[in-house]
Amino acid sequence: MALVELRGVCKSFRKGDQTITPLDHIDLDIEAGEFVSLMGPSGTGKSTLLNLVSGIDHADAGTITVDGTVVSELSRSKRADWRAANLGYIFQTHNLIPVLTAYENVELPTLLLKLSAKQRRQRVELALAAVGLSDRAEHYPRQLSGGQEQRVGIARAIVAHPKVVVADEPTGSLDTETTEQVLELLQRLNKELDITLLMVTHDTDAAQIASRPLLLDRGKFLEPAR
Numbered sequence: 519m520a521l522v523e524l525r526g527v528c529k530s531f532r533k534g535d536q537t538i539t540p541l542d543h544i545d546l547d548i549e550a551g552e553f554v555s556l557m558g559p560s561g562t563g564k565s566t567l568l569n570l571v572s573g574i575d576h577a578d579a580g581t582i583t584v585d586g587t588v589v590s591e592l593s594r595s596k597r598a599d600w601r602a603a604n605l606g607y608i609f610q611t612h613n614l615i616p617v618l619t620a621y622e623n624v625e626l627p628t629l630l631l632k633l634s635a636k637q638r639r640q641r642v643e644l645a646l647a648a649v650g651l652s653d654r655a656e657h658y659p660r661q662l663s664g665g666q667e668q669r670v671g672i673a674r675a676i677v678a679h680p681k682v683v684v685a686d687e688p689t690g691s692l693d694t695e696t697t698e699q700v701l702e703l704l705q706r707l708n709k710e711l712d713i714t715l716l717m718v719t720h721d722t723d724a725a726q727i728a729s730r731p732l733l734l735d736r737g738k739f740l741e742p743a744r
């Protein structure tokens with residue numbers, strides 16, 4: 519069984535008296551260790567897909583299994599517990615809390631886990647080291663560059679040691695040089711920490727660094743020519 523498995527997944531939204539169905543019977547397998555990028559026209563349901571895989575949102579039909587857990591069958595509160603322990607989410611805008619230091623921002627998700635104070639400290643220090651920001655632990659977001667802020671966001675996503683990390687346009691608000699650094703970091707986390715990645719992007723170059731670039735178009739996954 520693949521690490522992430524979607525079968526017959528459907529998701530619709532109501533907008534006024536209209537129903538929009540971005541995902542209509544979607545199937546997808548992501549094997550452990552893959553780095554999958556996902557491109558596609560605006561509104562095709564890429565973010566919706568990430569929200570379903572991460573258990574933030576609930577599918578109308580179909581099954582979503584991540585590392586043997588059928589996420590689509592969990593209640594809302596069970597999904598939140600499962601997500602805290604098993605899945606990392608990297609946002610386009612890092613969503614750091616401005617009144618917390620880099621250390622405290624990364625520590626936040628670990629407060630939902632059953633860890634001793636020592637284990638928590640070790641996790642946070644490891645995550646900050648993995649993104650090369652040990653020396654910025656006590657800095658507040660406003661004291662960091664855009665790229666450093668995004669790296670803190672990545673440290674926060676990996677602090678719980680998730681097998682799967684999803685990223686929604688993680689370089690969407692970064693300049694070219696910082697984009698390259700963040701993509702290199704994601705590649706390193708994939709290879710060295712064995713984190714399976716699913717990254718939505720609008721950037722063709724970013725998509726190509728993945729081990730498997732995919733295109734989501736009208737509800738179908740296509741493998742674009744490299």
Ligand SMILES: Nc1ncnc2c1ncn2[C@@H]1O[C@H](COP(=O)(O)OP(=O)(O)OP(=O)(O)O)[C@@H](O)[C@H]1O
Pocket residue numbers: 531532533538540558559560561562563564565566567
């Ligand atoms: N909570 C919601 N309520 C109503 N409609 C929604 C909701 N979330 C998404 N949609 C609609 O579902 C469709 C898919 O949205 P989604 O954000 O997944 O697309 P996307 O492929 O990520 O787009 P983009 O590339 O522009 O970010 C869009 O038409 C969007 O307006």
